[in-house]
Amino acid sequence: MSSGPAVLSSTPMPASEAxxxxxxxxxxRDEAGKERVWESAERTTRKSSGIDAVxxxxxxxxxxxxxxLSTIIIEQYRPPIDKYIVEMPAGLIDEGETPDQAAIRELEEETGYKASKVVETTPVLVADPGMTNANMKLVVVRVDLEDKMEHPTQKLEAGEFIVRRVVEVDKLDQVxxxxxxxxxxxxxxxxxxASGYDMARRITAGQL
Amino acid sequence: MSSGPAVLSSTPMPASEAxxxxxxxxxxRDEAGKERVWESAERTTRKSSGIDAVxxxxxxxxxxxxxxLSTIIIEQYRPPIDKYIVEMPAGLIDEGETPDQAAIRELEEETGYKASKVVETTPVLVADPGMTNANMKLVVVRVDLEDKMEHPTQKLEAGEFIVRRVVEVDKLDQVxxxxxxxxxxxxxxxxxxASGYDMARRITAGQL
Structure with a gap:
């Protein structure tokens, strides 16, 4: 009987095998002209766009x-954490794709929803710049539905196990x-x- | 003449040397019971709190x-990106510190400002869970000043070069x-x- 996904072993790995x-x-060279050393972890998958992910x-x-007004979040098991993680839909950018194209594709694959339009795309952002060179863009899209909430079919690959959840934007922080x-x-x-969104509402309401 | 900080070389490194x-x-073991392999980069510095950073x-x-109402952001050169990065004040949690204590300490060291109170602390968050086990907490604090804006002295360590900048919260996204x-x-x-904060204001204003 399976009891769900779990880490079986975690062992140090030579970089040459990864x-x-x-x-x-x-x-x-630092600001004072002194030579220093820093260590960085880098993805090997970055394509010619120069951006890892959206x-x-x-x-x-x-x-x-x-x-x-609602948004969609996903739940998936992540081996580095050995837990289910709650995230925005996201993914690596394929060769030849723009960040907007990757965002529209990943949204449809992971959640089934088709974007009606791109509202805005941030400049390149870095996720953890003291530790890695990993970078990404946040793409905000609108999904305009004719009437009631719809639940289109996800387009997951074999071996992908992603649970989607629609949440009212006003309730996201609480959820x-x-x-x-x-x-x-x-x-x-x-x-x-979600914290920024919630803070704006609290400040507007005079709660801070 | 120095022309500012810059990467001189970047070479693959055996994990045993890092x-x-x-x-x-x-x-x-994945959701279907199948055995799979994942690669993860991990900090070696995590203390007994189990949390890397705030x-x-x-x-x-x-x-x-x-x-x-204003907030403070910092600018610092980050070797993995080879550029100046704009971030919230942040840092690794020392042994024996709570996340709130680390947040108050880092804020004062990097910016000079002393927190008047902790408004809220998130649960543990993960920065890039497909690639690393790195985790952190976001701590929101209030700095209550008697009257006009003050600019207390930073408490930087030797070799730390951090520029602080006070920004109106309402203008953060634009900045x-x-x-x-x-x-x-x-x-x-x-x-x-900043995007969440800005989006809440735009939705309230009927702009989305």
């Missing part, structure tokens, strides 16, 4: 206001807080977006 | 409303957008917070 990640020794914030609207008690962990970018 | 980062080969969103207020033209790169967590 396919997806490499370690780099960086020698650099994350997608989808705003799902009903043309008849049949439901409140994320509730995941902790279930043993899930929230992605930092998603939580920061 | 001090700060290690590569792990993870064998795990980021600090400081809300700077004047008791006399002498200036609008971050302007960094791209200067060749700076914005941290994903900071940009996501």
């Amino acid at each position: 396919k997806w990640i490499t370690l780099k020794k960086i020698v650099y 994350a997608v914030l989808a705003l799902i609207r009903s043309k008849t206001n049949a439901f409140p 994320l807080k509730e995941y902790e008690t279930k043993g899930y962990v929230v992605d930092a970018k998603l939580q920061h977006w | 001090k700060w980062i290690t590569l792990k080969k993870i064998v795990y 980021a600090v969103l400081a809300l700077i207020r004047s008791k006399t409303n002498a200036f609008p 971050l957008k302007e960094y791209e033209t200067k060749g700076y790169v914005v941290d994903a967590k900071l940009q996501h917070w």
